[in-house]
Amino acid sequence: METLTFRTRELAKVYGEGRSAVHALRGVDLDIPKGEIVVLLGPSGSGKSTLLNIIGGLDRATGGDAFFRDRNLTAMTDRELTRYRRDHVGFVFQFYNLMPSLTARENVELVTEIARDPMDPDTALAMVGLHDRVDHFPAQLSGGEQQRVAIARAVAKNPTVLLCDEPTGALDSTTGRAVLNVLKNVNEKLGATVLIVTHAASQAAMADRVIHFADGGIRKIEINETKLAPEEIEW
Numbered sequence: 001m002e003t004l005t006f007r008t009r010e011l012a013k014v015y016g017e018g019r020s021a022v023h024a025l026r027g028v029d030l031d032i033p034k035g036e037i038v039v040l041l042g043p044s045g046s047g048k049s050t051l052l053n054i055i056g057g058l059d060r061a062t063g064g065d066a067f068f069r070d071r072n073l074t075a076m077t078d079r080e081l082t083r084y085r086r087d088h089v090g091f092v093f094q095f096y097n098l099m100p101s102l103t104a105r106e107n108v109e110l111v112t113e114i115a116r117d118p119m120d121p122d123t124a125l126a127m128v129g130l131h132d133r134v135d136h137f138p139a140q141l142s143g144g145e146q147q148r149v150a151i152a153r154a155v156a157k158n159p160t161v162l163l164c165d166e167p168t169g170a171l172d173s174t175t176g177r178a179v180l181n182v183l184k185n186v187n188e189k190l191g192a193t194v195l196i197v198t199h200a201a202s203q204a205a206m207a208d209r210v211i212h213f214a215d216g217g218i219r220k221i222e223i224n225e226t227k228l229a230p231e232e233i234e235w
């Protein structure tokens with residue numbers, strides 16, 4: 001039975017070489033079970049984004065292995081990695097990366113037009129509470145609303161995994177909680193495995209699993225027996 005979404009073994013990433021080499025990941029062994037919400041905490045520069053980018057197929061490791069289910073990402077061709085990303089991965093970044101000249105619906109359609117098993121863009125926008133803003137342009141939306149469009153875009157392809165890098169980094173507490181609530185809904189309703197990279201330690205309370213990262217490696221893993229709802233999180 002398939003129970004792990006990601007598994008890494010001795011995963012390593014070195015940027016550059018020689019005296020300027022940066023060891024961003026120093027042999028990471030990590031198991032991420034299917035359907036969990038996982039929060040990745042750690043100081044700036046500890047390698048969190050690097051890990052997310054490798055398991056999301058945006059970047060390549062320089063050592064070790066990273067598996068998505070039983071497929072080794074480190075052995076894939078560029079074409080296979082692109083296919084993997086397109087079929088399985090939704091990304092949410094701190095800055096929303098929306099196309100300013102397109103409406104909310106059109107921004108979501110950019111993804112649904114090329115996805116294998118997409119949902120209707122309006123359904124995705126309704127999921128994030130923006131059913132009445134589908135024809136608005138990014139400049140007509142608040143930061144939190146723009147982030148929700150970005151989440152709608154990421155979930156509209158029905159992703160297996162949702163990888164979020166500082167998704168609330170640019171948001172105030174009320175808006176940030178609303179965005180976390182959307183991520184929780186996506187996890188519950190679509191069954192997507194959700195990884196959230198954050199500096200905000202309090203967000204660990206909503207996770208099934210908390211991974212503490214430091215200096216390119218895992219320092220500690222905590223399993224939460226009880227989770228807080230996003231609305232209950234301190235900011």
Ligand SMILES: Nc1ncnc2c1ncn2[C@@H]1O[C@H](COP(=O)(O)OP(=O)(O)OP(=O)(O)O)[C@@H](O)[C@H]1O
Binds near residue numbers: 016048
């Ligand atoms: N393209 C790159 N070239 C060289 N070094 C890089 C590159 N990308 C990241 N690094 C370095 O790798 C290390 C890990 O970076 P990474 O962005 O993964 O950390 P992080 O934990 O996500 O940090 P932050 O919380 O600040 O985003 C850092 O020392 C960073 O400077």
